[in-house]
Amino acid sequence: MTKGNTVLIGMQWGDEGKGKIIDILAADVDYVVRYQGGNNAGHTVVIGDTQYVLHLIPSGILHPGKICIIGNGVVVDPWAILQEMNELTSRGIKIEGSLYISENAHLIMPYHKLLDIAKEEHRGTVKLGTTHRGIGPAYTDKIGRVGIKMVDLFDEEVFSEKLKRNVLEKNFLLEKMYGREGVKEEEIKKQYLEYAKLLKNFVADTSVMLNEAISAKKIILFEGAQGTMLDVDFGTYPYVTASNPISGGACTGAGVGPTVIDKVIGVVKAYTTRVGTGPFPTELEPELNEKLRLKGKEYGATTGRPRRCGWFDAVAVRYAVNINGAGNLAVTKLDVLDEADIIKICTGYKYNGKVFANFPSNIRIVEKCEPIYEDIEGWMEPTSHIRKYDELPEKTKKYLNKLEELVGAKISIISVGPKREQTIFLDK
Ligand code: GDP
Ligand code: IMO
Ligand code: MG
Numbered sequence: 001m002t003k004g005n006t007v008l009i010g011m012q013w014g015d016e017g018k019g020k021i022i023d024i025l026a027a028d029v030d031y032v033v034r035y036q037g038g039n040n041a042g043h044t045v046v047i048g049d050t051q052y053v054l055h056l057i058p059s060g061i062l063h064p065g066k067i068c069i070i071g072n073g074v075v076v077d078p079w080a081i082l083q084e085m086n087e088l089t090s091r092g093i094k095i096e097g098s099l100y101i102s103e104n105a106h107l108i109m110p111y112h113k114l115l116d117i118a119k120e121e122h123r124g125t126v127k128l129g130t131t132h133r134g135i136g137p138a139y140t141d142k143i144g145r146v147g148i149k150m151v152d153l154f155d156e157e158v159f160s161e162k163l164k165r166n167v168l169e170k171n172f173l174l175e176k177m178y179g180r181e182g183v184k185e186e187e188i189k190k191q192y193l194e195y196a197k198l199l200k201n202f203v204a205d206t207s208v209m210l211n212e213a214i215s216a217k218k219i220i221l222f223e224g225a226q227g228t229m230l231d232v233d234f235g236t237y238p239y240v241t242a243s244n245p246i247s248g249g250a251c252t253g254a255g256v257g258p259t260v261i262d263k264v265i266g267v268v269k270a271y272t273t274r275v276g277t278g279p280f281p282t283e284l285e286p287e288l289n290e291k292l293r294l295k296g297k298e299y300g301a302t303t304g305r306p307r308r309c310g311w312f313d314a315v316a317v318r319y320a321v322n323i324n325g326a327g328n329l330a331v332t333k334l335d336v337l338d339e340a341d342i343i344k345i346c347t348g349y350k351y352n353g354k355v356f357a358n359f360p361s362n363i364r365i366v367e368k369c370e371p372i373y374e375d376i377e378g379w380m381e382p383t384s385h386i387r388k389y390d391e392l393p394e395k396t397k398k399y400l401n402k403l404e405e406l407v408g409a410k411i412s413i414i415s416v417g418p419k420r421e422q423t424i425f426l427d428k
Contacts, residue, residue, distance in 0.1 A: 004262025005220040007247040008330075010227030011266040011320040013235075013274035015300070015307060017332030017415055018267045019043030022059040022223050024413075024420060025265075030218035031067045031210065032060025035253030036243035037225035038075040038108060038138070039084075040131040042301025046418040052091075053301050056081050058223050061093060067213075069206045072104035073243065073253020075138040076150060078195035080108075101199065102206040102255075103151035107192075109163075111170035111183050112137040118178035128239055129276030131303055139242035141166070150203050153196035163189055207255025214260050222250040222261075228320035229274075236366055239278025247324040266326035266409065268317055270334045270399075273307040275300045279367040282310035282346045296336040311344040311373065314406035319359035321409045330413035331400065335384040335422075343378050343399060346371040347406060376402060384417040389426050 008025065010016045023045040026032050039055040045062055046052075054061070056076065058068040070076060085095050112134030119137070120127050130136060141147040146166060152159045163185060171182030210220065226245040229235045234246060243249065247264045251257060271292060274280045284292065289309045292298065298307035320326065337343055349356040349369035360366055379395035386392055392400075392414075404411055414424040 005214070005222070005260050006263040006265055007222040007224065007250045007261055007324075008265045008267065009224035009245060009247050009324055009326070011268045011317050011324070011326065011329070012227050012272050012313070013229045013280070014225075014227040015042075015273055015275065016227060016267040016269050017330075018224065019045045019054060019059045020332065020415060020418060020420075021265070021267050021330045021413060022221065023047075023062060024423060025221055026060035026063050026066055028219070029060070029066070029221040031069060031213055031220045032058040033069040033071055033210065033220060033222050033250075033254050034058050034074050034225065035071040035222055036073040036245055036249045037241065038133060038135050039077055039080040040133045040135045040241060040302060041225035043223075043225070044301050044418070047420060052088075055084055055302060057084050057088065057099060060221065060223070061088060061095070061098060064094060066098065067209075068099050069210065069254070070099070070101040070105060071206055071254040072102040073249060074102070074105050075108050075135060075142070075243075076101060076105045077108035077113075077134065078153075078192065078199060080133070082195065082198055096201070099202055100204045100206050100209060101150060101202050103149065103203055104207075104255075105150045106138055106142045106147040107150060107153070108134040108138045109148065109166065110188055111166065111174065112141070114174055114180065114183065115170065118174060118180055122178060127277055129278070133302075136242040150199075153192060154200065154203070156193065159192070160189060163192075210254060210256055214256065220256075220260075222254060224249070228323060229316055234319075234323050236278050236363060239276070247326070263328065264324050264326045265328045265330055265412070266317075266320060266324055267330045267332060268312075268403075269332050270312065270337050271296075272310045272313050272316075273298050274310075275303070275305050275307045279363060280308055280310055281315075281349060281366060281369055281371045282313045282344075283308055284310050292336065295339065296333055311346055311371075312403065313346045313371070314403070315346060315349055315357065315359055317407045321407050326409055328412040329404075329407070329409045330415065331403065331411050332415040334396065334414055335382070335416045337378065337399075338382055338384075339380065340378040341380060343376045344373040345376060345402060345406065347374050348372040374402070384422055386416055387421070387424060389414070389424050392424070
């Protein structure tokens with residue numbers, strides 16, 4: 001199914017169903033690699049009647065024998081990863097020998113989480129709606145060149161010095177700027193040196209590992225988190241996450257060259273959702289929004305927050321296809337539209353009398369534009385039992401063909417339910 005090294009990315013605002021598709025593709029690869037983000041992600045995999053939600057550990061971990069890597073581009077909260085490792089172990093999943101974390105990955109520290117919350121509160125009416133996991137402040141420190149890396153945990157002198165400087169600065173911010181209690185340096189030091197002991201066997205130079213694997217003709221699957229419209233460069237800035245979920249991020253976040261990437265698959269929901277604040281041109285009015293949320297069980301896998309729902313936005317996905325170089329698409333949650341009599345697709349944005357066929361960089365236009373819709377007749381029959389493309393209702397095929405035509409990429413996977421087997425493969 002997966003020929004060559006593949007990057008799999010979200011094409012909308014996250015939660016497209018990447019976890020399910022990664023789990024399917026992982027069967028045919030040797031390595032699965034997370035390259036950005038942190039435990040703000042929530043990737044759901046359903047195997048039989050059992051559901052797993054992965055936050056930091058690549059979704060490939062559920063396949064015995066696969067090597068799972070957390071690359072240098074990921075920000076790692078040691079407390080969160082140890083929790084996730086323990087939970088998976090208690091559910092019978094083997095972690096030892098399967099999971100490796102990059103020495104160069106930056107650490108999420110307790111003050112990052114406190115600053116994430118404090119900054120959000122301070123933003124007043126223009127909150128970003130972050131996951132409060134400390135992601136933004138951890139990347140801020142990385143770019144600001146004061147971050148603490150995984151490798152620093154194993155050199156007490158370096159760790160202590162970096163921690164001291166950070167605590168001084170962060171306590172000033174927490175106490176003087178945000179009127180909160182600061183953190184205690186000694187407590188953090190003790191706690192993190194304990195984490196170091198528990199994580200030691202899992203930390204490695206993962207870029208070397210990956211490049212050796214590539215030389216040995218092993219197959220790699222890069223697991224994007226979040227989505228293109230949450231990308232810090234190309235998303236709806238500032239209502240974005242603090243990393244580059246786009247396919248280009250796979251190289252910088254894993255330490256491999258662009259020449260090793262053979263294929264990019266974009267995951268899209270058959271409609272759109274967004275969790276957190278920020279512009280969302282095709283967002284539905286409250287009644288229909290709620291209907292789609294209930295049918296699609298649209299509640300955050302990480303925070304449990306209700307997701308905002310809307311129609312498929314072909315302007316945003318066409319933009320994502322280009323930025324990611326995504327030749328293939330996996331369309332998920334098609335079954336959620338089974339009962340809709342009319343399905344709308346947004347083909348352009350209208351603002352100040354002008355029509356935008358391309359995604360505008362100016363956030364004001366995205367906030368204020370009026371979507372231009374094309375109506376498609378719904379198929380009004382169940383699809384979740386279907387396993388072959390030819391057996392899909394004609395109206396469903398018409399909808400899918402329209403999506404392909406509008407966004408300029410080929411659909412190669414269709415998902416009609418959360419389970420592994422509820423999947424249709426197209427080898428056109
Ligand atoms: P991710 O962050 O992109 O991995 O997506 P999430 O796991 O946050 O959210 C996707 C949700 O949709 C999960 O609850 C999945 O189990 C579920 N899901 C995935 N594919 C399908 C599908 O084709 N149909 C339905 N009904 N649910 C799906
Ligand atoms: P997966 O990988 C959906 C959103 C947050 C918020 C914004 C910034 O499961 O698709 P952050 O905590 O990253 O600083 O929050 O990004 N967000 C996600 N939305 N799916 C995700 O991950 C997300 N990760 C972050 O809701 O709007
Ligand atoms: Mg998710």
